[in-house]
Amino acid sequence: MNIILLSGGSGKRLWPLSNETRSKQFLKLLKNDESQYESMVQRVYRQILEVVASPNVVIATGSSQVDAIRGQLGDKVDLVVEPERRDTFPAIMLSAAYLAFERGVPFDEPVLVLPVDPYADMGYFRLLRDMEEAVRSGFADMVLMGMTPTYPSEKYGYILPVLDISNDMNDIGMNGNDINDIGMNNDDINSRKANGKGIGKVGKFIEKPSVETARLLIERGALWNGGVFAFRLGYVMDIYARHMGYDTYQDVYEHYNEFKKTSFDYEVVEKAESVAVMPYSGTWKDMGTWNTITEEMGENYVGDVTVGEGIENTHIINELNIPIVALGTEGLIIAASPDGILVSDKAKSSYIKPYVDRLGDRPMYEELRWGEYKVLDYVSYDDGVNSLTKYLTVKAGKTISYRLHNDRDEVLTVVDGEGELLMEDSIRDVRRGDVVRVAKGQKHAIHAITDLHFIEVQIGGRLVEEDVEEFEVTTQ
Amino acid sequence: MNIILLSGGSGKRLWPLSNETRSKQFLKLLKNDESQYESMVQRVYRQILEVVASPNVVIATGSSQVDAIRGQLGDKVDLVVEPERRDTFPAIMLSAAYLAFERGVPFDEPVLVLPVDPYADMGYFRLLRDMEEAVRSGFADMVLMGMTPTYPSEKYGYILPVLDISNDMNDIGMNGNDINDIGMNNDDINSRKANGKGIGKVGKFIEKPSVETARLLIERGALWNGGVFAFRLGYVMDIYARHMGYDTYQDVYEHYNEFKKTSFDYEVVEKAESVAVMPYSGTWKDMGTWNTITEEMGENYVGDVTVGEGIENTHIINELNIPIVALGTEGLIIAASPDGILVSDKAKSSYIKPYVDRLGDRPMYEELRWGEYKVLDYVSYDDGVNSLTKYLTVKAGKTISYRLHNDRDEVLTVVDGEGELLMEDSIRDVRRGDVVRVAKGQKHAIHAITDLHFIEVQIGGRLVEEDVEEFEVTTQ
Numbered sequence: 001m002n003i004i005l006l007s008g009g010s011g012k013r014l015w016p017l018s019n020e021t022r023s024k025q026f027l028k029l030l031k032n033d034e035s036q037y038e039s040m041v042q043r044v045y046r047q048i049l050e051v052v053a054s055p056n057v058v059i060a061t062g063s064s065q066v067d068a069i070r071g072q073l074g075d076k077v078d079l080v081v082e083p084e085r086r087d088t089f090p091a092i093m094l095s096a097a098y099l100a101f102e103r104g105v106p107f108d109e110p111v112l113v114l115p116v117d118p119y120a121d122m123g124y125f126r127l128l129r130d131m132e133e134a135v136r137s138g139f140a141d142m143v144l145m146g147m148t149p150t151y152p153s154e155k156y157g158y159i160l161p162v163l164d165i166s167n168d169m170n171d172i173g174m175n176g177n178d179i180n181d182i183g184m185n186n187d188d189i190n191s192r193k194a195n196g197k198g199i200g201k202v203g204k205f206i207e208k209p210s211v212e213t214a215r216l217l218i219e220r221g222a223l224w225n226g227g228v229f230a231f232r233l234g235y236v237m238d239i240y241a242r243h244m245g246y247d248t249y250q251d252v253y254e255h256y257n258e259f260k261k262t263s264f265d266y267e268v269v270e271k272a273e274s275v276a277v278m279p280y281s282g283t284w285k286d287m288g289t290w291n292t293i294t295e296e297m298g299e300n301y302v303g304d305v306t307v308g309e310g311i312e313n314t315h316i317i318n319e320l321n322i323p324i325v326a327l328g329t330e331g332l333i334i335a336a337s338p339d340g341i342l343v344s345d346k347a348k349s350s351y352i353k354p355y356v357d358r359l360g361d362r363p364m365y366e367e368l369r370w371g372e373y374k375v376l377d378y379v380s381y382d383d384g385v386n387s388l389t390k391y392l393t394v395k396a397g398k399t400i401s402y403r404l405h406n407d408r409d410e411v412l413t414v415v416d417g418e419g420e421l422l423m424e425d426s427i428r429d430v431r432r433g434d435v436v437r438v439a440k441g442q443k444h445a446i447h448a449i450t451d452l453h454f455i456e457v458q459i460g461g462r463l464v465e466e467d468v469e470e471f472e473v474t475t476q
Numbered sequence: 477m478n479i480i481l482l483s484g485g486s487g488k489r490l491w492p493l494s495n496e497t498r499s500k501q502f503l504k505l506l507k508n509d510e511s512q513y514e515s516m517v518q519r520v521y522r523q524i525l526e527v528v529a530s531p532n533v534v535i536a537t538g539s540s541q542v543d544a545i546r547g548q549l550g551d552k553v554d555l556v557v558e559p560e561r562r563d564t565f566p567a568i569m570l571s572a573a574y575l576a577f578e579r580g581v582p583f584d585e586p587v588l589v590l591p592v593d594p595y596a597d598m599g600y601f602r603l604l605r606d607m608e609e610a611v612r613s614g615f616a617d618m619v620l621m622g623m624t625p626t627y628p629s630e631k632y633g634y635i636l637p638v639l640d641i642s643n644d645m646n647d648i649g650m651n652g653n654d655i656n657d658i659g660m661n662n663d664d665i666n667s668r669k670a671n672g673k674g675i676g677k678v679g680k681f682i683e684k685p686s687v688e689t690a691r692l693l694i695e696r697g698a699l700w701n702g703g704v705f706a707f708r709l710g711y712v713m714d715i716y717a718r719h720m721g722y723d724t725y726q727d728v729y730e731h732y733n734e735f736k737k738t739s740f741d742y743e744v745v746e747k748a749e750s751v752a753v754m755p756y757s758g759t760w761k762d763m764g765t766w767n768t769i770t771e772e773m774g775e776n777y778v779g780d781v782t783v784g785e786g787i788e789n790t791h792i793i794n795e796l797n798i799p800i801v802a803l804g805t806e807g808l809i810i811a812a813s814p815d816g817i818l819v820s821d822k823a824k825s826s827y828i829k830p831y832v833d834r835l836g837d838r839p840m841y842e843e844l845r846w847g848e849y850k851v852l853d854y855v856s857y858d859d860g861v862n863s864l865t866k867y868l869t870v871k872a873g874k875t876i877s878y879r880l881h882n883d884r885d886e887v888l889t890v891v892d893g894e895g896e897l898l899m900e901d902s903i904r905d906v907r908r909g910d911v912v913r914v915a916k917g918q919k920h921a922i923h924a925i926t927d928l929h930f931i932e933v934q935i936g937g938r939l940v941e942e943d944v945e946e947f948e949v950t951t952q
Binding site (some may be wrong): 326457 | 492508513782786794797798799800802804805806816819823824825828832834835840855887892909
């Protein structure tokens with residue numbers, strides 16, 4: 001099975017646990033059957049493996065998430081890293097080009113596209129196989145998964161199957177022409193009717209209707225668009241060929257900005273002549289707010305948390321290494337990370353974004369390919385010089401690449417583990433208690449032999465992650 | 477005016493802002509008339525100066541508070557540092573001995589004793605002069621301040637003046653003999669009656685009565701015991717002489733553990749033959765819980781705090797340098813310091829102590845004579861070795877004394893300021909960017925020329941404040 005997972009979003013709505021580099025899909029808040037914490041990305045990948053032993057998975061993402069994905073899934077998946085954030089149409093086109101040109105996937109093979117972070121039960125993933133089969137059988141060019149609506153939401157796109165089409169469709173903005181456009185015949189409708197939970201041709205897409213319209217749509221059997229698509233690779237590559245003529249992935253990558261900045265739904269799905277939908281009615285949540293996350297959290301309290309005196313319906317996640325004590329709270333989400341502390345009424349937690357947008361953008365915690373760091377302290381002095389203190393962990397066998405900084409000096413104190421330090425072409429061993437001074441402009445790299453932990457004190461004017469020039473290590 | 481201020485309490489009920497070394501009286505949460513934050517200690521001392529230009533103030537306290545008092549009040553006050561924590565009787569006896577033997581205060585001079593942290597208006601402090609005058613006039617051996625009760629509390633001691641004494645006093649556990657014991661005559665009673673807000677002789681002390689009894693006591697004019705006493709120094713020194721025969725402060729200090737571990741109320745006040753009380757009915761709070769503190773706080777939000785979406789009756793104090801965002805909370809106190817984070821319903825906040833007692837005892841923040849430090853991070857490794865990272869500030873002109881540590885190595889990185897480092901008898905200048913390694917057993921002292929800020933990384937088995945041996949600096 002060929003699968004394109006779309007991994008996007010800067011995830012400020014789950015601040016302070018999510019930030020620029022750690023989107024919500026990477027938060028390890030769920031528990032698997034073995035009671036180990038896992039993230040949405042890890043859960044989805046595990047669920048895919050339960051229905052297909054050796055899937056061919058490509059994750060389309062931005063460069064800021066590469067380290068987090070590699071850290072959580074390792075090298076088992078291919079990454080298609082968008083040169084810039086555009087929209088789902090360019091991202092899926094680039095991924096399709098990767099499958100076609102780099103992986104040599106035959107054009108008649110089905111491809112499935114889904115978000116990297118749906119919270120769903122196994123029925124969702126088993127349905128991927130049925131969708132693949134529907135594409136293979138030629139039932140439609142494009143097969144969608146339709147989520148059974150649970151309430152007349154204004155925030156979803158609706159998929160209206162061809163069923164019970166009548167004049168009162170005018171109520172929801174369809175007219176006779178629309179109905180003719182659909183191109184359905186009675187056989188299609190009857191086949192759909194004969195199989196309530198089966199596949200049906202799609203009549204129309206309605207994006208974010210009013211509650212009133214949503215109610216009418218649901219009465220007529222409309223489903224939510226969950227962003228899950230299946231199609232033959234060739235079908236999408238034909239569309240690609242109408243946009244671009246290159247036949248290597250590298251060329252497509254380099255001309256990525258020429259793709260129209262639009263959604264795959266709008267540019268491909270809604271223009272397709274033959275679209276079908278398969279309903280899914282199991283658990284499905286988008287885990288986009290603290291409110292939905294807390295409903296599925298493995299534990300009410302994560303980290304160093306003490307509660308007492310009539311606490312009710314409160315979820316607490318503490319990623320700091322100082323204790324949180326909560327007394328007598330009700331209906332709260334409390335979350336603390338090196339980025340900050342949130343205390344919010346659960347129902348109000350979905351309004352967090354504007355408040356968090358005003359805060360500084362510097363991530364105080366990052367999970368990277370080589371390990372992780374957290375910022376312990378940041379201070380500005382009167383003369384415009386600043387100091388920033390970090391705790392870094394480089395995982396055994398991993399390396400922080402050869403680099404220099406233009407605006408800061410660093411002092412590294414190794415507090416645990418063993419490693420090797422490359423400084424301006426000379427290598428030395430470092431271990432607990434060793435101190436390394438790295439001046440502005442001095443090239444350095446660090447390789448961990450065992451897990452290597454050190455405190456880094458930065459002193460300089462501009463203490464940002466972007467102040468780094470990377471170099472290749474040239475072997476003598 | 478001779479004043480003994482009693483400064484006690486480890487103050488866990490205001491965790492995480494109070495800890496072993498920073499009791500509640502040192503928290504700068506109040507605002508003075510110039511809109512500057514001040515602590516209870518600073519407020520009380522300022523209020524005393526408003527009624528007496530040059531008071532003779534002695535603060536009786538434990539060694540853990542010495543640095544905080546010196547840091548907040550400077551050298552303007554004398555300190556009587558109890559060799560061990562006992563109770564108010566030994567503390568006041570030691571302070572009286574200090575006044576008598578060290579300061580040479582004549583025995584016929586009045587002395588006032590009060591807590592270091594009452595939250596009261598100026599009437600309270602003006603009343604101290606009236607109490608002093610009452611002692612001087614010989615009206616009674618012991619003059620107390622009686623707080624006008626606002627509700628039938630079970631937690632205070634009650635002072636019942638001699639007034640309207642009748643048989644129904646049996647209701648509150650007094651019998652005919654008690655009444656005779658009081659030793660009042662009609663003149664006393666009439667003088668008291670003639671002056672509603674004046675002085676009256678005391679009939680009886682009732683400690684922590686039931687609500688029912690408290691209600692009866694209040695009906696009969698009883699007042700709360702606010703722990704404010706006035707007496708001639710000689711009166712208390714006579715009692716001292718019945719316990720101990722030494723006539724130097726040093727001797728009394730060295731035999732401090734021979735004083736009975738009991739309260740001054742029980743051992744002296746309740747046994748006095750002639751006790752009077754002067755009522756005070758202005759503002760008076762003991763600021764012992766978050767609930768009372770928040771009522772008087774200068775601002776609802778202190779530190780890096782963002783609030784939004786229908787927040788109500790919420791107080792937030794953030795001493796960390798990461799932001800707190802609060803949405804839709806109601807009736808909460810949120811307080812964050814390097815020691816931890818509290819989120820509590822205000823009414824429930826008085827129940828905090830047992831939960832906080834379970835937490836580790838290591839202070840993560842201390843205000844010291846030479847400046848302050850906060851712990852940024854603490855990590856334990858598999859082999860039993862630990863690392864601890866601190867941010868330290870030594871104030872210009874101050875010195876961290878010559879010392880060594882037995883169980884840890886330290887790496888100091890200066891991030892701002894200039895100072896001098898004494899290491900094993902050699903002195904060198906240190907400034908921003910300098911790194912100093914201090915091995916186990918190596919003697920070192922640091923003197924700040926300008927405010928000196930540095931990051932200290934400790935590595936060792938036992939990383940506690942107690943691991944320090946101090947030395948005198950011997951000049952060549």
